[in-house]
Amino acid sequence: xxxxxxxxxxxxKNVIPTQAEYPNVVRWFDYVQGEGKVSSLFVPVPxxxxxxxxxxxxxxxxxxxxxxxxxxxxxxxxxxxDSLSVGKEDTKHSKVLESKEQEPKAGASSKEEKKxxxxxxxxxxxxxxxxxxxxSISALDIRVGLIVKxxxxxxxxxxFVEEIDLGEGSVRQVxxxxxxxxxxxxxxxxxxxxxxxxxxGKLRDVMSSxxxxxxxxxxxxxxxxxxxxxxxxxxxxxxxxxxxxxxxxVLNPKKKQLEKIFPDLCTDDxxxxxxxxxxxxxxxxxxxxTLLNAIVx
Numbered sequence: 001x002x003x004x005x006x007x008x009x010x011x012x013k014n015v016i017p018t019q020a021e022y023p024n025v026v027r028w029f030d031y032v033q034g035e036g037k038v039s040s041l042f043v044p045v046p047x048x049x050x051x052x053x054x055x056x057x058x059x060x061x062x063x064x065x066x067x068x069x070x071x072x073x074x075x076x077x078x079x080x081x082d083s084l085s086v087g088k089e090d091t092k093h094s095k096v097l098e099s100k101e102q103e104p105k106a107g108a109s110s111k112e113e114k115k116x117x118x119x120x121x122x123x124x125x126x127x128x129x130x131x132x133x134x135x136s137i138s139a140l141d142i143r144v145g146l147i148v149k150x151x152x153x154x155x156x157x158x159x160f161v162e163e164i165d166l167g168e169g170s171v172r173q174v175x176x177x178x179x180x181x182x183x184x185x186x187x188x189x190x191x192x193x194x195x196x197x198x199x200x201g202k203l204r205d206v207m208s209s210x211x212x213x214x215x216x217x218x219x220x221x222x223x224x225x226x227x228x229x230x231x232x233x234x235x236x237x238x239x240x241x242x243x244x245x246x247x248x249x250v251l252n253p254k255k256k257q258l259e260k261i262f263p264d265l266c267t268d269d270x271x272x273x274x275x276x277x278x279x280x281x282x283x284x285x286x287x288x289x290t291l292l293n294a295i296v297x
Contacts, residue, residue: 001204004032005158009180011045012220036253037201039262041159041177043216043223043297135260137275138245141197142213142238144228144282145172150187152179156204162187164194164210167235172196175208181223191228193238193273193280193287198251198258215267215289215296222291226273231284238287240278265296 007029030047032038145164148171153159160179163171174194178187195211202208216223251257264276273280273287273296280287289296 001038001156004029004038005156008033008042008045009158011047036256036258037203040198040211040258040297041175041203043177043214043220043295045220135255135257136243136245137240137261137264137278138243139248139251139257140195140261141247142280143194143196144232144234144236144238145192145194145196145210145212146234147187147190147192150184152184153204153206159204159206160184160187161206162212164192164212165234166194166196167233172209173207174210174212175203175206176212176214178212178214178223178225187225190225191232191234193226193228195258197248199253213265213273213296215273215291215294217291217294224289224291226280226287226289226296228287229282229284232282233284236283239281240275241281242278243275262297267291267294267296269293 007025011026011029026047029045033042033044143166145166147162148165149163151161153161153175156179158177158179160176160182162174162176164174165171172194193213195213198209198211200207200209212225214223214225248257261275265273267273267289269292271288271290271292273289
């Protein structure tokens with residue numbers, strides 16, 4: 001993470017003059033910023049990865065593989081000197097063939113059984129894929145939170161650690177990547193939009209149990225938490241008209257629900273925070289941002 005933050009800062013500030021000169025660093029950086037925990041903390045930075053052009057080997061002479069000459073088995077013909085003995089052998093051979101044809105083919109039945117087992121095993125995967133296609137904003141437990149305490153992360157300059165009240169009688173500790181954009185006093189006693197059911201995990205050895213949703217402009221030079229209406233109640237659930245499903249108790253990182261939902265989060269040309277055109281709604285009205293047509297993460 002320390003290396004990633006250093007490289008990210010260099011990419012954002014264009015310290016690396018030409019990204020094409022360091023394709024390995026750019027590919028590694030883009031891979032790390034797409035990982036679950038990292039992508040939930042930082043606004044993705046667009047990078048220009050170099051195109052890979054394989055070397056042309058058309059001029060290189062390729063040795064042709066030697067032709068394999070298959071040996072054909074020769075059958076020796078036995079002269080029919082004794083017609084009676086030949087007839088007996090033919091009769092025995094025909095009986096053996098008949099008995100083999102009448103025997104059930106065990107190999108075929110076992111193959112059919114294996115095929116049936118494979119088809120049964122494939123069914124849950126198909127059902128799981130269909131379930132993934134139906135992922136929507138209703139899977140997220142998004143609530144209004146109040147930041148009651150904030151301080152710099154002890155080992156990461158780009159991170160803040162906040163204590164957020166969700167009306168549960170206790171506070172949530174959340175790590176967010178806002179230290180480069182805001183001051184501590186800008187966040188203290190501020191209402192924010194929080195995804196409360198992300199899987200808790202450590203970020204640079206500090207536990208984080210939530211995700212503060214922020215808006216960002218296209219070049220990521222401006223980032224701000226979504227603005228919650230003054231009358232919104234701390235702890236209330238933010239709703240989306242037409243998406244009234246029950247949220248997951250805890251999001252499963254393996255299902256990549258956030259990665260599937262995030263592309264549809266943004267602000268419109270009036271600053272309203274929306275999901276597929278539907279506003280982030282509280283009891284006091286919609287959430288918004290001063291950044292227009294911005295991405296929301």
